[in-house]
Amino acid sequence: MNIQHFYLLAPLHTGGTTQEGNLLGIARESHTNYPYIPSSSIRGKIRSLATNPVTKIDLFGPELNSPESKEYEAETGKKIDQLSQGSIWIGDGSLLWIPIPSLSHGVIWISCPLLLNRYARVANVTPQTSIVPYLCNFQQANEKVYLKDAIFEPSDLTQWQHWQQFIPTQLNAAIERVLVLPDQHCATVIQMGLWRQVKIKLDQHKTVDGGFRYEEAIPPDTLMYFPWGTTSQTSNTSQAETDFNSLLTQHQILQIGGQESLGRGFVECF
Template sequence: SLGEAEANKWYGQEAESGKPDSTTESVVKFEYASLLWLPVFCPGQPIVWVTCPRLLKRYQRIAGDYVQLKDGTSLKSAKPPANYTGSHTLKALDINGQPKLFFNFGFLTVEKTQDLSAWFPLGEELPAVVVADNEIAMIHDMALYRQSRVALDKEEKKAKKGAFFNTEALPEGTILVFPIALKENQETWQPFGASTGTDIYLGGLESIGFGHCYLTLKEV
């Protein structure tokens, strides 16, 4: 909204064909987003957020120096929750004295519960469970939202040439984290004005409803 010159200042000027050295270095640098908590349908919950130690350790490397635990220590010094640890907000079904969660792929026994709020970027502890590293791939594949899209020909009831495609997306409620770096000695970067968060579209499929996110900035 502040114009192309302001955008080029913060995010760098794009290259122009035939003009060497036409790009400029950005003041703001974005790193890749990392999956942290994946929402999965679970009868009786109805949604459980799932992660694994490898994803938690990646989050720990990103935010470990800046997130404080309730005892005053940093997240960097904390040991990630063990496999099959549930959050205090989880309501597992008690079957023969064992709390269990039922997913489409089978059931999972919750071996213990603990406060997992420090492992949620915004501090709100959701119904959640930690699974093993070698199990998250299957759960991730099961949780993906898949849909076929088509545009019909105006004259016949058939798909337009090249207008049939499949989409695959992360489910609504997925929590991702990514670091943002700023050059030193720069004026304050306020992409959302006075607010620290906003609704935003990421990617090129907003016309069909994909890429809608709520982005929250946490300054450290």
């Protein structure tokens, strides 16, 4: 299993399965209600970046009677007469750290034991500190921390010496203040910290047609990740991993989800 990180450069919206009232929500995990990026969205975007038909079909599988399939048959001499699985599987994109405004510290990136322990298992990280609530890396004597509607006294927080274990080296300077909240409180704070935009529809006379609606998005500066690997039927694992890594290296800035024309969904991939 390999791991790839996303650092959001713009709000990211991946459509959910339901729409409640005038709120257009985002995709959420059913058991935690945390936002996530469906693996199909990630896979579809990366697949579209592959320009070599042989590499595209080897990694992601063929589409019957498509131009790529015909080029693949002509170049390799292999006949594609049925759908088959590619050599790469891609998992869902999960939250790791999400930025929340703070009256006392500007921005604080929050997470919780559930998210951090999930990352530790996927990324093969052995925590040097037990992941418990209220770990932070910016505690100072007699300094209160204001986070949304919550106020933390210095005695509530525990200094965290090994927080960099859960921050990729490429982002050590980008994420400076982190705080671990209990699972249930983290879900509430994340819900309040989502990006929401009011949208209206205008008719041909530039007047409002209908009512307002709200669209959710995961905020910029959020750190996410997704696992990937090779399928069990892959004949050349090292070649498949090399081709996939090369594809990601060539496209370190991706645009995922909807609202591309509005400049949404830009992520840095590393």
